[in-house]
Amino acid sequence: MSKCLQAFRHGVCLVTLTAPGHPPWECCTAVWFNCSNHENRNGGVNRKLDNNTSQVFPFPSVLNEEKLELLRELLEPCSKFFEEVNDPGKNDTLEMVEEHTMQGLKELGAFGLQVPVDLGGLGLTNTQYARLVELVGLHDLGVGITLGAHQSIGFKGILLYGNKQQKEKYLPKLATGETVAAFCLTEPSSGSDAASIRSIAVPSPCGKYYTLNGSKIWISNGGLAEIFTVFARTPMKDEKTGEVKDKITAFIVERSFGGVTNGPPEKKMGIKASNTAEVFFENVRVPAECVLGEVGEGFKVAMNILNNGRFGMAAALSGTMKGAIAKAVDHAANRTQFGSKIHSFGVIQEKIARMAMYQYVTECMAYMVSGNMDSGATDFQIEAAISKIFASEAAWKVTDECIQIMGGMGFMKDAGVERVLRDLRIFRIFEGTNDILRLFVSLNGFQVGKLKRIYMLEKAGMSTGLTLQGTVHPELAQSGELYVCILTDEQFVLERVANCAIDLYAMIVVLSRASRSLSQGHSSAQHEKMLCETWCTEAYDRITQNIKFLRSGTSKQIFKNLRAISSAVVENGTVVAPHPLGF
Amino acid sequence: MAARVLVGVKRVIDYAVKIRVKPDNTGVVTDGVKHSMNPFCEIAVEEAVRLKEKKLVKEVVAVSCGPQQVQETIRTALAMGADRGIHVEVSGKDYDSLGPLQVSKILAALAKKEEASLIILGKQAIDDDCNQTGQMTAALLDWPQGTFASEVAVEGDKLKVIREVDGGLETIKINLPAVVTADLRLNTPRYATLPNIMKAKKKKITNVKPGDLGVDLTSRLEVLRVDEPPQRQAGVKVETVEDLVGKLKEAGRI
Numbered sequence: 056m057s058k059c060l061q062a063f064r065h066g067v068c069l070v071t072l073t074a075p076g077h078p079p080w081e082c083c084t085a086v087w088f089n090c091s092n093h094e095n096r097n098g099g100v101n102r103k104l105d106n107n108t109s110q111v112f113p114f115p116s117v118l119n120e121e122k123l124e125l126l127r128e129l130l131e132p133c134s135k136f137f138e139e140v141n142d143p144g145k146n147d148t149l150e151m152v153e154e155h156t157m158q159g160l161k162e163l164g165a166f167g168l169q170v171p172v173d174l175g176g177l178g179l180t181n182t183q184y185a186r187l188v189e190l191v192g193l194h195d196l197g198v199g200i201t202l203g204a205h206q207s208i209g210f211k212g213i214l215l216y217g218n219k220q221q222k223e224k225y226l227p228k229l230a231t232g233e234t235v236a237a238f239c240l241t242e243p244s245s246g247s248d249a250a251s252i253r254s255i256a257v258p259s260p261c262g263k264y265y266t267l268n269g270s271k272i273w274i275s276n277g278g279l280a281e282i283f284t285v286f287a288r289t290p291m292k293d294e295k296t297g298e299v300k301d302k303i304t305a306f307i308v309e310r311s312f313g314g315v316t317n318g319p320p321e322k323k324m325g326i327k328a329s330n331t332a333e334v335f336f337e338n339v340r341v342p343a344e345c346v347l348g349e350v351g352e353g354f355k356v357a358m359n360i361l362n363n364g365r366f367g368m369a370a371a372l373s374g375t376m377k378g379a380i381a382k383a384v385d386h387a388a389n390r391t392q393f394g395s396k397i398h399s400f401g402v403i404q405e406k407i408a409r410m411a412m413y414q415y416v417t418e419c420m421a422y423m424v425s426g427n428m429d430s431g432a433t434d435f436q437i438e439a440a441i442s443k444i445f446a447s448e449a450a451w452k453v454t455d456e457c458i459q460i461m462g463g464m465g466f467m468k469d470a471g472v473e474r475v476l477r478d479l480r481i482f483r484i485f486e487g488t489n490d491i492l493r494l495f496v497s498l499n500g501f502q503v504g505k506l507k508r509i510y511m512l513e514k515a516g517m518s519t520g521l522t523l524q525g526t527v528h529p530e531l532a533q534s535g536e537l538y539v540c541i542l543t544d545e546q547f548v549l550e551r552v553a554n555c556a557i558d559l560y561a562m563i564v565v566l567s568r569a570s571r572s573l574s575q576g577h578s579s580a581q582h583e584k585m586l587c588e589t590w591c592t593e594a595y596d597r598i599t600q601n602i603k604f605l606r607s608g609t610s611k612q613i614f615k616n617l618r619a620i621s622s623a624v625v626e627n628g629t630v631v632a633p634h635p636l637g638f
Numbered sequence: 639m640a641a642r643v644l645v646g647v648k649r650v651i652d653y654a655v656k657i658r659v660k661p662d663n664t665g666v667v668t669d670g671v672k673h674s675m676n677p678f679c680e681i682a683v684e685e686a687v688r689l690k691e692k693k694l695v696k697e698v699v700a701v702s703c704g705p706q707q708v709q710e711t712i713r714t715a716l717a718m719g720a721d722r723g724i725h726v727e728v729s730g731k732d733y734d735s736l737g738p739l740q741v742s743k744i745l746a747a748l749a750k751k752e753e754a755s756l757i758i759l760g761k762q763a764i765d766d767d768c769n770q771t772g773q774m775t776a777a778l779l780d781w782p783q784g785t786f787a788s789e790v791a792v793e794g795d796k797l798k799v800i801r802e803v804d805g806g807l808e809t810i811k812i813n814l815p816a817v818v819t820a821d822l823r824l825n826t827p828r829y830a831t832l833p834n835i836m837k838a839k840k841k842k843i844t845n846v847k848p849g850d851l852g853v854d855l856t857s858r859l860e861v862l863r864v865d866e867p868p869q870r871q872a873g874v875k876v877e878t879v880e881d882l883v884g885k886l887k888e889a890g891r892i
Contacts, residue, residue: 125835125839128710128714128717129832131674131714131830132717132829132831132832135829136829159829162829162831163829163832164831164832164833164834168832172836175833177832177833177836
């Protein structure tokens with residue numbers, strides 16, 4: 056094993072440690088560290104490590120008895136509503152949420168879950184919200200997106216950045232669903248590159264209003280909303296230089312201002328019940344009081360809104376996966392082939408076990424992030440991004456395997472699973488594509504300044520003396536392992552580094568939760584221990600493989616080849632190799 | 639015009655749960671099993687709240703007898719629109735043997751204490767299917783009763799009740815104060831909305847002991863044994879009508 060400090064041109068420092076490759080491994084632990092850089096006289100960088108595991112160990116428990124009791128009471132009628140009133144198949148076929156269902160949801164109070172109580176909402180914490188959103192995810196993702204586009208991002212900006220007048224003016228009607236909200240960032244030429252948006256809001260000479268022009272695309276609730284959170288460039292004069300630059304500003308725009316129109320509902324692969332439309336702003340007069348946050352700070356507002364709502368996705372998808380697993384297991388336990396119930400066959404057993412692990416990890420991530428947010432953490436963007444990436448990909452795999460287990464039945468509309476798979480596909484794309492988020496995770500993790508580092512610690516020869524002994528339950532001691540990756544600025548590398556980070560965070564959250572279950576003596580604790588150990592063993596292998604690959608000479612050649620192949624195909628417009636038959 | 643309505647709500651095992659008998663055959667398994675408000679009690683609460691919304695009644699008081707957990711059931715009634723709740727504390731052996739006779743004594747005492755002029759109950763509970771509490775309560779109070787109500791209308795100081803009976807529908811007019819028991823078609827209970835659940839938290843639930851009401855909880859019944867219904871036997875397929883007749887004769891049916 057080797058331990059070395061390396062300083063890179065970017066000024067980023069990493070502690071690289073490798074674990075012995077042979078069993079039995081020493082007890083290792085997974086830790087997120089906060090650390091700061093100190094430049095030393097030789098131009099190198101020393102690390103000052105703070106051991107701050109309090110965010111992840113023990114598993115956060117942020118709801119007191121009273122809040123838990125309330126949550127239980129709220130869950131009941133919601134559950135009943137989704138079982139008895141909402142018809143996901145109908146919503147999918149009609150390509151809209153049925154009118155009476157929409158009305159029922161508004162009366163139920165589902166449109167203002169996190170609006171403060173004194174403004175007509177339920178004032179739920181993030182964890183309580185997560186639990187309710189999990190229920191919605193279990194039943195109908197189309198409805199989930201309609202509600203999420205409204206409150207998770209649509210008017211979240213007002214909750215986070217609104218001043219007193221804006222909150223009092225807009226939140227009460229948004230809470231009852233009398234007005235519906237939408238989040239308008241994406242444009243035809245600006246998706247992942249959100250900073251390049253072209254919508255423009257020109258301030259009037261008197262300064263009392265802005266004139267907004269632009270078009271937004273793929274806006275959820277675009278056809279239903281009355282209140283829009285719109286992002287547009289505003290020309291700003293630099294006081295010192297007199298130079299005029301465009302900076303993005305966030306606005307609350309009401310349809311009633313005039314000039315706001317929308318296109319027809321888009322025809323989609325999934326979440327058909329959710330309304331998606333283009334929204335056009337033509338010479339819309341937006342009063343200056345409708346600026347959300349500071350002028351010119353719009354990009355930060357946008358990113359924070361998205362960041363703030365991400366945990367909801369992981370929560371919803373953990374519910375979706377539970378549903379898929381239940382359907383798969385129901386089939387496997389009843390279907391007889393070759394003289395036995397198919398759940399007795401190894402192939403099916405592996406599928407079910409992996410589905411269970413994916414769901415467990417996602418659930419751990421969702422409630423870890425929401426718990427951290429409720430405890431007042433302000434620095435959860437990486438974890439939120441990881442949870443979104445993991446949850447969306449896990450849910451796709453789980454639902455796909457559910458269809459596989461169900462065989463032909465799974466493919467049939469009536470079984471209700473193919474709809475879920477179609478609904479899930481968008482989750483890897485919207486709210487920040489997983490590809491972009493991976494780059495974000497790895498780049499953010501290695502930013503100079505205030506950093507989170509991933510360390511691999513080996514018990515023997517660990518001079519930092521930092522360990523998770525005492526925080527991780529002794530039964531799990533074998534499973535915690537950490538890794539460190541060498542960073543370059545190639546996207547090929549960044550993606551793999553991000554995957555290591557994701558696997559690492561996944562290990563941490565399951566260790567944390569399983570430890571808690573073991574210490575609390577839950578009846579399910581041994582089962583959770585198995586989930587945890589299996590996951591960690593495989594995650595460790597994946598991470599080691601990734602690092603090994605990144606360090607090897609072959610990786611450089613592979614990346615070069617990948618680049619070259621891609622160039623050739625792009626240049627040719629299609630595959631390059633001629634047909635084996637010659638034509 | 640009735641000023642105060644008492645509505646009895648019972649906490650029972652949820653209708654969707656598969657019931658299992660305890661291994662010692664003394665009763666059914668209730669630990670860790672999902673419970674909810676008796677469906678007929680929900681209908682009773684809904685009717686009371688509707689009367690209040692029509693301003694025919696001033697206050698709706700929800701009552702439940704049992705251990706700490708029945709407070710959840712009272713809270714559900716409050717979330718549906720009841721104004722306040724009364725929790726009559728009964729637990730342990732007393733709760734196990736609590737039946738219509740004891741509950742009706744409690745309700746009668748409460749009706750007098752609270753000066754209620756109308757009591758609405760569910761026609762029966764889905765766990766014991768007794769269908770006795772409403773009738774016994776009316777008898778103890780010497781009040782008229784309108785049971786199996788599928789429609790209730792206030793007409794001055796009288797109540798018009800349409801009852802579902804085997805032969806069809808019977809319409810009766812009874813004086814207030816009265817006891818009404820709700821049947822299935824009386825109304826469709828509303829969903830408790832989330833904001834109402836939050837508001838219900840501020841509504842008051844008072845605790846009362848049966849002793850304070852002067853009620854003796856001794857049961858005249860002793861449960862000897864609880865068994866599952868016999869397993870449904872598999873059917874038999876026959877080829878011809880003659881076979882069918884033969885089998886029926888064998889079984890002594892014809």
